[in-house]
Amino acid sequence: MVSLDDAITAKLETHGETFEILLDPKVFDLMKQGKTFDIVEYMAVEDVFKNASKGTKPAEDKVKEAFGTDDISVIARTIVEKGEIQITAEQRKEMLEAKRQQIITYIATNAINPQTKTPHPPKRIELALEEAKFHVDPFKPLDKEIDEAMKLLRPLLPIRFEKSHIAIKLNGSDYGRCFDDLISYGIIEKEEWTADGSWIGVMEIPAGVINDLTDKLKHQTKGTASVKLIN
16 A cells, blocks of 8 residues: 555546545556556555545545445545546546546557558558547546547548458467467357368457458468458
């Protein structure tokens, strides 16, 4: 647990009151990376304050009124997600850029142009988001940010999220070296070994990564891998 001297403050003003918690600065890095974590594990003190620097606490009825619970994990998560964390301007800039890239990468990986059935390059998505004046909120949940980004992109680009099914055939000797790539790109729904020792599988993967997976398998197998789009 982080010491009080090293902790940073997260603050939320609501229902006419101020609520603060003290956190390990590591929370900043976790949020920047978009990771899920148990916020209570990163609290310097498992308590909510009215003024953390003075150690004063709000009345219990005020906490219950504002958050609808006395569960510290729910309260802390709400303060972090809806309030503000006292970080430097440079840290905030880093968080914004890291999250913006996460959003762009996710959309480029999981979305396609329905007219061509091909993914949009990340740069095209980035430029369209700039044109739409999309603003990243470093503390808003990533899925909600992606939803907002897609709403802004649709009037500018033909785009939609889509899963595809592909059939893959590998020589038995190549299966082991390709396995990590297969499971990192999608879900193997069906698989079988043929009489000649080949592996055949059907996978569900984000439509935007079919070309990437195909290129990796071709490289790993020196061109012998077979990848076919089913739907």
